[in-house]
Amino acid sequence: MFLTIVLCILVLWIMINWIVKSDNQNKERLEKAEKERQFYEAQVRDEQKKQEKQQELQRGYYKKMMVFGEESISFFEGLPKYLESAEKYLDQAEVNFSYGAFAPFWDYIEKAIKMLGYFDENIQRIKSNLSIYTALIGKYEDTPPQFPLTRQSVTKLDVGTETAKRMNVIVWTAQRNFQFATIYEQRKTNQILVAGFANLAMALDKMTWKITKSIDDLAGSVDVMTSTLDESLSAIHSRVGNVVDIVEKASQQTSQQHDELMEKTSEGAAREEKVLKMLDNIQRGRRPY
Numbered sequence: 001m002f003l004t005i006v007l008c009i010l011v012l013w014i015m016i017n018w019i020v021k022s023d024n025q026n027k028e029r030l031e032k033a034e035k036e037r038q039f040y041e042a043q044v045r046d047e048q049k050k051q052e053k054q055q056e057l058q059r060g061y062y063k064k065m066m067v068f069g070e071e072s073i074s075f076f077e078g079l080p081k082y083l084e085s086a087e088k089y090l091d092q093a094e095v096n097f098s099y100g101a102f103a104p105f106w107d108y109i110e111k112a113i114k115m116l117g118y119f120d121e122n123i124q125r126i127k128s129n130l131s132i133y134t135a136l137i138g139k140y141e142d143t144p145p146q147f148p149l150t151r152q153s154v155t156k157l158d159v160g161t162e163t164a165k166r167m168n169v170i171v172w173t174a175q176r177n178f179q180f181a182t183i184y185e186q187r188k189t190n191q192i193l194v195a196g197f198a199n200l201a202m203a204l205d206k207m208t209w210k211i212t213k214s215i216d217d218l219a220g221s222v223d224v225m226t227s228t229l230d231e232s233l234s235a236i237h238s239r240v241g242n243v244v245d246i247v248e249k250a251s252q253q254t255s256q257q258h259d260e261l262m263e264k265t266s267e268g269a270a271r272e273e274k275v276l277k278m279l280d281n282i283q284r285g286r287r288p289y
Contacts (some may be wrong), residue, residue: 117194148268
């Protein structure tokens with residue numbers, strides 16, 4: 001009888017230990033599973049934060065490219081206005097020369113120089129914006145907004161070089177006249193606080209060269225941008241895959257963003273075309289020299 005009781009107690013003790021051990025193991029498994037779940041959720045949150053940060057960064061690149069494009073087309077729109085003013089000042093300088101008005105002649109030459117200087121500065125601003133835009137292309141992982149100027153448009157800026165050449169001819173004619181040359185000698189050290197020129201003499205000597213170089217540099221920057229854009233688009237297409245995948249990816253973009261981009265592109269092209277017509281009008285209306 002006693003032996004039976006002992007065996008029962010032993011069996012009961014074993015069962016209780018087994019139950020306790022089993023409970024502990026279950027508890028450990030649950031704790032481990034909970035830790036794994038928390039670790040996984042933390043990884044998911046970290047990944048989401050990284051993606052959100054990357055998306056925000058990409059949106060920032062896009063906005064910057066839009067801003068630099070808008071600034072550049074605004075600078076571009078100012079170019080024919082400066083040239084038109086320079087041409088009018090040169091017209092008036094020729095009138096003053098014909099009447100023998102020495103001081104007014106050089107006054108209008110200085111005014112024409114300032115307009116040409118502003119013309120050159122705007123080209124430099126466009127080039128600076130384009131350089132930043134090109135750098136952003138390499139960081140942007142989607143199709144970037146179109147820069148609002150083309151190589152053909154930059155080439156058309158040679159109209160400004162012709163205005164500078166016209167000014168040089170007018171000045172050279174005046175300098176062959178003793179009275180006009182005497183006034184020039186008195187004024188050639190006058191400060192011309194535009195486009196980096198120290199004085200009137202330097203501006204007259206370097207203006208045509210400086211404008212030509214600025215236009216050539218801008219044209220080179222456009223070529224670099226075009227090449228960088230082509231490489232970026234090829235990389236995007238390689239990442240995305242075949243044409244079907246590209247279409248599917250494009251369809252995921254919001255229609256509002258697409259419409260805004262198309263509207264901006266169309267608007268920029270229209271503004272660019274308007275400037276080119278103005279430059280054509282200046283070229284056709286310029287007096288022969």
